Amino acid sequence: MIITRIQCLIFSLLNCAAIILARYNDPNCGWTDKTYRAVGDWAIDAGSSFNWNPAEPKGLMRETNIQSCEYAVDVHGLQPNKIYYWKVTVGDSWDISWGCVGRGGLNCKFSTPTGSIRLKIVGSFVYPLTAEVIGTSTNAPTDSDSSKKVFAHFMVGFAYPTHQNFFDGQIKRAKSVGIDGFALDVGIDVWQPDRVAKALAAAESNGNFSMFISFDMASLPFNNSVLSRFHFAASHPNYYKVNGRPFFSTFGGEFQDDFWVGWKAISGFNPYFCPCWTNYPAVNLLQSHPVADCIFTWNAWPARNSGPGAHFNTTDDRNLLASAKATGKQYMAPLSPWFYTHVWSSKFNKHWIYGSEVLLPERWQQIISLQPDFVEIITWNDYSESTYVCSISSDLPLDMEGINAMINLPQPMHHDAWLNLSKHYIQWYKNNTRPNVINDQFYWWYRIYPKSNISGDAPQYWNDAQDCVVIHSIVKSVTPNGGQYTIMVDLNGSKTSYIVAQLEQTECIPFPANLGYVTISLIGPDSKVWWIEGNNAPQSYNGSNFNAWTNGHSFPSP
Numbered sequence: 001m002i003i004t005r006i007q008c009l010i011f012s013l014l015n016c017a018a019i020i021l022a023r024y025n026d027p028n029c030g031w032t033d034k035t036y037r038a039v040g041d042w043a044i045d046a047g048s049s050f051n052w053n054p055a056e057p058k059g060l061m062r063e064t065n066i067q068s069c070e071y072a073v074d075v076h077g078l079q080p081n082k083i084y085y086w087k088v089t090v091g092d093s094w095d096i097s098w099g100c101v102g103r104g105g106l107n108c109k110f111s112t113p114t115g116s117i118r119l120k121i122v123g124s125f126v127y128p129l130t131a132e133v134i135g136t137s138t139n140a141p142t143d144s145d146s147s148k149k150v151f152a153h154f155m156v157g158f159a160y161p162t163h164q165n166f167f168d169g170q171i172k173r174a175k176s177v178g179i180d181g182f183a184l185d186v187g188i189d190v191w192q193p194d195r196v197a198k199a200l201a202a203a204e205s206n207g208n209f210s211m212f213i214s215f216d217m218a219s220l221p222f223n224n225s226v227l228s229r230f231h232f233a234a235s236h237p238n239y240y241k242v243n244g245r246p247f248f249s250t251f252g253g254e255f256q257d258d259f260w261v262g263w264k265a266i267s268g269f270n271p272y273f274c275p276c277w278t279n280y281p282a283v284n285l286l287q288s289h290p291v292a293d294c295i296f297t298w299n300a301w302p303a304r305n306s307g308p309g310a311h312f313n314t315t316d317d318r319n320l321l322a323s324a325k326a327t328g329k330q331y332m333a334p335l336s337p338w339f340y341t342h343v344w345s346s347k348f349n350k351h352w353i354y355g356s357e358v359l360l361p362e363r364w365q366q367i368i369s370l371q372p373d374f375v376e377i378i379t380w381n382d383y384s385e386s387t388y389v390c391s392i393s394s395d396l397p398l399d400m401e402g403i404n405a406m407i408n409l410p411q412p413m414h415h416d417a418w419l420n421l422s423k424h425y426i427q428w429y430k431n432n433t434r435p436n437v438i439n440d441q442f443y444w445w446y447r448i449y450p451k452s453n454i455s456g457d458a459p460q461y462w463n464d465a466q467d468c469v470v471i472h473s474i475v476k477s478v479t480p481n482g483g484q485y486t487i488m489v490d491l492n493g494s495k496t497s498y499i500v501a502q503l504e505q506t507e508c509i510p511f512p513a514n515l516g517y518v519t520i521s522l523i524g525p526d527s528k529v530w531w532i533e534g535n536n537a538p539q540s541y542n543g544s545n546f547n548a549w550t551n552g553h554s555f556p557s558p
Helices: 013-024 164-176 192-205 224-235 257-267 315-327 359-370 403-408 416-431
Strands: 036-040 060-063 070-075 084-090 097-099 108-110 117-122 129-133 149-155 181-186 210-216 245-251 272-274 294-296 330-335 340-344 349-353 374-377 439-446 468-474 486-491 494-499 504-510 518-523 529-533 549-556
Touching: 036 070, 036 117, 060 117, 084 117, 084 129, 108 129, 108 315, 129 315, 149 210, 149 416, 164 181, 164 192, 181 192, 192 210, 192 224, 210 224, 224 245, 224 257, 272 294, 294 315, 294 374, 315 330, 315 359, 330 359, 340 403, 359 416, 359 504, 374 416, 416 439, 416 468, 416 549, 439 518, 468 486, 486 504, 518 549, 529 549
Parallel strands: 149 181, 149 374, 181 210, 210 245, 245 272, 294 330, 330 374
Antiparallel strands: 036 060, 036 084, 060 070, 070 117, 084 097, 084 108, 117 129, 340 349, 439 468, 439 549, 468 504, 486 494, 486 518, 518 529
8 A cells, every 4th residue: 555645643653653664665666775866957056066966965855754655855045937957866876867758868847936946756656756846936736726636528518408407416426426527528519608607507506516628629610719708617616727727628639839829828817728639749748838737638548459458558648747747737647437439420430449348447546556636537428439437317419320329229328337436546546545445346347249249330449349247346355254255257157256355356257158147246255145236237149339338236344
């Protein structure tokens, strides 16, 4: 377990020492027997003899006892607003050094209006470097603004038949699992500003739930008068802000930096701009596009044609995090549970999948390790790409060709279990420590049809699908009541069992030769059946829907 904050009370030095010792023994921390030093061209200004000394005496970094593996040093006496460059050495030599793009990478830069700076590194995983201005005059997000947030991408374009009460219900459901707000994906329709107003009114009636605008540049033109239809939202008390700056995002909108510079300048409210620019190289993205204050990406699924069971590659995450840290900006990481689309019109035809069977729990665990500034779940309600985590509701756009077959056939394809599963990981991400589990939880999902017997045209990348029933468990202990849990999976008479041996565990049980009913049950530590769930969607041989059906069961932890 990673301990992120150690709060030691003076009256209990023994307990304090025990906690710190546990932190020091974190196996993820690297080079714990060596010194970490911040070095750079700031040293002479700070009073040292020369710059870039790998054993810089004023750069000695000490463990913060705030985040596992974190080291920091405060530097004073610098010239205000001067640009400085720095990196971190390990072991007082250049043999091991960390820059902004990994080991031996490029120098990071910082400036400070106060003449003082706190330089930090987390000596684990991607070894991110950060610079924090010390003092009151700072452009860094304040503590209240910089606390980690989880948003969900909400398709306003599907909300035509809705009203404020609809948004009220959606917000209450999102808040129940720890989601902080909605990214309102807005497009060209003239009625959409009205739905944004209704969403904000519902947010206000629900207290501390935030909203921000995400311009869908697949629908909107690069036209300030069109975008400004949504500017009214920025003044609402529930609009999300960073240091008082209204937060705006996009879907797409690359290769138009000059437009975005102009939009920010004439908006009149100094927007905090966090675009979704997936079509740029991730390395040094924010250095190359300084108009952005933050960066988001739609890259949330394993690469196409990567085969069944492929894992999501976090290289872009790490590069975008490094770019954000190097520029003093922020990164919003994407997370999605699934992807399948088969919709069409006279203007488009979408029909493909991304392999997603084990994606959701794996991606949450990656997010916990990466610790980005924000997370955006994509999506809350995009039924057209099967990425929704909401309950199927009145915003389902049944006038879209193909969508009814995706969502309702052969029966409603509920995704509620994915949202319930996410509650555990949202809390873990925000606190960077595993939550106290009070209910043992079991979730499962699967496609109804096998990929090898498709009626009609197969979707692109169909072979990336994995024919299996996925089961994810979250338990308080792997030795409940001194015993163990055994999961029984009965797929139309083909039975598989396994022991729950991890606190968070994912299993992928292959489809049987003969498809039919699906029953999941739990054998408790007393060797008795504690519960059995057979109210699941039956599987069949011939069909074309690659959407997933989900379910779950939970009970108080023994």
